[in-house]
Amino acid sequence: xxxxxxxxxxxxxxxxxxxxxxxxxxxxxxxxxxxxxxxxxxxxxxxxxxxxxxxxxxxxxxxxxxxxxxxxxxxxxxxxxxxxxxxxxxxxxxxxxxxxxxxxxxxxxxxxxxxxxxxxxxxxxxxxxxxxxxxxxxxxxxxxxxxxxxxxxxxxxxxxxxxxxxxxxxxxxxxxxxxxxxxxxxxxxxxxxxxxxxxxxxxxxxxxxxxxxxxxxxxxxxxxxxxxxxxxxxxxxxxxxxxxxxxxxxxxxxxxxxxxxxxxxxxxxxxxxxxxxxxxxxxxxxxxxxxxxxxxxxxxxxxxxxxxxxxxxxxxxxxxxxxxxxxxxxxxxxxx
Amino acid sequence: xxxxxxxxxxxxxxxxxxxxxxxxxxxxxxxxxxxxxxxxxxxxxxxxxxxxxxxxxxxxxxxxxxxxxxxxxxxxxxxxxxxxxxxxxxxxxxxxxxxxxxxxxxxxxxxxxxxxxxxxxxxxxxxxxxxxxxxxxxxxxxxxxxxxxxxxxxxxxxxxxxxxxxxxxxxxxxxxxxxxxxxxxxxxxxxxxxxxxxxxxxxxxxxxxxxxxxxxxxxxxxxxxxxxxxxxxxxxxxxxxxxxxxxxxxxxxxxxxxxxxxxxxxxxxxxxxxxxxxxxxxxxxxxxxxxx
Numbered sequence: 001x002x003x004x005x006x007x008x009x010x011x012x013x014x015x016x017x018x019x020x021x022x023x024x025x026x027x028x029x030x031x032x033x034x035x036x037x038x039x040x041x042x043x044x045x046x047x048x049x050x051x052x053x054x055x056x057x058x059x060x061x062x063x064x065x066x067x068x069x070x071x072x073x074x075x076x077x078x079x080x081x082x083x084x085x086x087x088x089x090x091x092x093x094x095x096x097x098x099x100x101x102x103x104x105x106x107x108x109x110x111x112x113x114x115x116x117x118x119x120x121x122x123x124x125x126x127x128x129x130x131x132x133x134x135x136x137x138x139x140x141x142x143x144x145x146x147x148x149x150x151x152x153x154x155x156x157x158x159x160x161x162x163x164x165x166x167x168x169x170x171x172x173x174x175x176x177x178x179x180x181x182x183x184x185x186x187x188x189x190x191x192x193x194x195x196x197x198x199x200x201x202x203x204x205x206x207x208x209x210x211x212x213x214x215x216x217x218x219x220x221x222x223x224x225x226x227x228x229x230x231x232x233x234x235x236x237x238x239x240x241x242x243x244x245x246x247x248x249x250x251x252x253x254x255x256x257x258x259x260x261x262x263x264x265x266x267x268x269x270x271x272x273x274x275x276x277x278x279x280x281x282x283x284x285x286x287x288x289x290x291x292x293x294x295x296x297x298x299x300x301x302x303x304x305x306x307x308x309x310x311x312x313x314x315x316x317x318x319x320x321x322x323x324x325x326x327x328x329x330x331x332x333x334x335x336x
Numbered sequence: 337x338x339x340x341x342x343x344x345x346x347x348x349x350x351x352x353x354x355x356x357x358x359x360x361x362x363x364x365x366x367x368x369x370x371x372x373x374x375x376x377x378x379x380x381x382x383x384x385x386x387x388x389x390x391x392x393x394x395x396x397x398x399x400x401x402x403x404x405x406x407x408x409x410x411x412x413x414x415x416x417x418x419x420x421x422x423x424x425x426x427x428x429x430x431x432x433x434x435x436x437x438x439x440x441x442x443x444x445x446x447x448x449x450x451x452x453x454x455x456x457x458x459x460x461x462x463x464x465x466x467x468x469x470x471x472x473x474x475x476x477x478x479x480x481x482x483x484x485x486x487x488x489x490x491x492x493x494x495x496x497x498x499x500x501x502x503x504x505x506x507x508x509x510x511x512x513x514x515x516x517x518x519x520x521x522x523x524x525x526x527x528x529x530x531x532x533x534x535x536x537x538x539x540x541x542x543x544x545x546x547x548x549x550x551x552x553x554x555x556x557x558x559x560x561x562x563x564x565x566x567x568x569x570x571x572x573x574x575x576x577x578x579x580x581x582x583x584x585x586x587x588x589x590x591x592x593x594x595x596x597x598x599x600x601x602x603x604x605x606x607x608x609x610x611x612x613x614x615x616x617x618x619x620x621x622x623x624x625x626x627x628x
Contacts, residue, residue, distance in 0.1 A: 059430040109613065110612060113371045114612055117608070118608075118612050120560075122609070124560065125602050128599060132598045249437070282448065285445040286445040288441055289440070289442030292437065293419060296438065297419050297422060300426070
C-alpha cells in the first residue's frame with residue numbers, strides 16, 4: 001500500500017485544499033474575492049442539489065425556487081425588520097424547510113418525468129410571483145439596500161473578509177451532506193434511487209425519506225440564496241430564474257454526480273469558467289450549452305467521478321481480490 | 337361583445353399553434369420517454385429558417401416552410417443519432433433531460449449569434465383587414481394559421497395511422513423488443529420519431545411568426561406551454577394534444593383579456609399542477625394512441 005490512498009493522505013489533501021481555497025479568496029483583489037464568495041455559494045447550491053439528484057435520483061428542475069426564496073426572505077427580513085444577518089440566514093433555511101416539506105408532499109407523489117415537470121412549474125410560479133407582487137418584492141426592479149454580511153453585530157464590508165464567512169458556511173454544508181450520505185438515511189436514499197419497490201419491500205419508508213431529503217436540500221439552497229443576497233446587497237426575480245438551475249446542474253454533472261467532492265470541484269470550476277470566457281459574451285453561453293451536452297454524452301460521471309473510477313479500476317487491477325462489482329454511477333464512493 | 341369575438345379568434349389561433357407543438361412533444365415524450373427541453377428551440381429554428389428564406393433571400397412562403405421542415409428534420413436526426421441514442425442505454429429519465437437543456441441553451445445562443453437578438457417580423461402570405469366569422473372577429477392572417485395548422489395535424493395523423501412508417505412507429509412504442517424481432521429497425525424509428533416531433537414544432541414556429549415577432553428566446557416559453565398541453569391532453573394522445581392546445585389557447589386569451597395579464601403564464605402552470613395531481617393521465621382520459 002502506497003502513501004497515496006491512505007487516510008492520512010486524504011486528511012492532508014483536505015487540509016491543503018481548505019488552506020489553498022481560503023488563501024486564494026482572501027489574498028486577492030476585491031473582485032476576485034467576490035467571485036470566490038460566489039463560488040462558495042454555488043458550492044452550497046451544487047452540494048444541496050447533489051443530495052437530491054445524486055443520492056436519491058430525484059431530478060428537481062425547481063431548485064432555484066429555494067435559492068430565490070432564501071434570497072428574498074433574508075432580504076426582506078433584514079432590511080424591513082432589522083433582523084441580524086446570520087439569523088436571517090437561519091430563518092430563510094427554516095422557511096425553506098417548511099415550504100420544501102409542503103412542495104415535497106405534493107410533487108413527490110409524482111415520479112420520473114412528471115416530478116421533473118411539476119418542480120419546474122412550481123419554480124416558474126415562484127418567479128412569476130416575485131415578478132408581479134411588487135409591494136412585497138419590488139417587482140422587476142428588484143430589492144436593493146440589503147445589509148451586508150455581519151458577525152456579532154459587526155458589518156463586514158470588504159469582500160476579502162466576507163469570503164471566509166461564506167467559506168465556513170459552505171464547508172459546513174459539504175460536511176453535513178457527506179455525513180448524511182454515509183448515514184442510514186443516505187443508504188436508504190440510494191435504495192430509493194436504484195429500486196424504489198425493493199427498498200420499500202425491505203421496510204424503508206421511501207416516501208418519507210424522499211420528503212425529508214427534498215426539504216433538507218431546499219433549506220440548503222435557501223442558505224445559498226440568503227448568502228447571495230447579503231453578498232451582493234441586491235436581489236431581483238432573476239434569483240428564481242432557470243439559468244441558476246442550469247448552472248447548478250452543470251456543476252453537479254460536470255464535477256461528479258453522487259460524490260461529495262465532485263459538486264464542490266464543479267462549482268469552483270464553473271464559476272471561474274464564465275470569468276475566463278468574459279472576453280466573448282456571445283460565445284460564453286454557447287460554450288456552456290455545448291459543455292453540458294458533451295458532458296452528458298461523453299462523461300456522465302463528471303470530472304471527479306471519472307477520475308475516481310479510473311483510480312479504483314487501476315487499484316482493482318493491481319489487487320484483483322475483492323473485485324468491485326459496482327457498475328452504477330451512484331455507487332462511486334470517494335471516501336469523504 | 338366585440339372583445340369576446342376577438343378573444344375567441346385569437347384564442348383559437350394560439351390554440352392551433354399549441355396543438356401543433358404539443359403533437360410533436362407528445363410523440364417524443366409519450367413514446368420515446370424523452371422530456372425534450374429543446375422542443376421550443378426547434379420551433380424557434382423553424383421560424384428563423386423560414387424568415388431567412390422568405391425575407392432575406394426573397395423566396396416564396398412555401399419554400400420557407402419547406403426549408404424549416406427539412407432543417408428541423410435534419411437537426412432532429414442528428415440530435416437523436418449523436419446524443420440521445422447513446423443515452424437510451426442508461427434507462428434514466430434525467431440524462432436526456434440534461435442533454436436537451438444543454439441543447440436548448442446551445443441553439444438559443446447560436447441563433448442570437450447568427451440572427452442577432454433584435455426581434456424580427458416575417459410577413460404573412462395572406463393580407464386583408466379583419467372580418468367577422470359567426471361570433472368570431474378575426475383576421476385573414478389568423479384564419480390562414482388555423483387552416484395551415486389543421487392541414488398539418490391531419491397529415492401527421494394520416495402519417496401515423498395510414499403509412500407503414502407510422503405503423504412501425506406505433507409498434508415500436510408498444511413493444512420495442514417485439515418490433516425488433518419482427519424486423520423493424522428500432523433505432524431508425526426512434527430517430528424518425530424525434531425528427532417528426534421537431535418538424536411539427538418547426539411548422540408551429542413558421543406559422544406563429546406570420547403574426548407575432550420572433551426572438552431567439554421564443555422557444556423557452558413554447559417548451560413550457562407544450563408541457564402544459566401534453567399533460568392536459570394525456571401522454572402520447574393525438575386528440576388530447578389537439579383539445580388541450582385549443583383549451584390552453586382559449587383560456588390564455590380570455591384570461592389575459594378579462595383577468596390579469598401579468599399572471600397569464602402562472603394560470604397555465606397552476607392548471608398543470610392540478611391536473612398532474614388529480615388526473616395524471618390527462619383531462620381527456622387514457623392515452624388512446626398508446627393502447628391502439
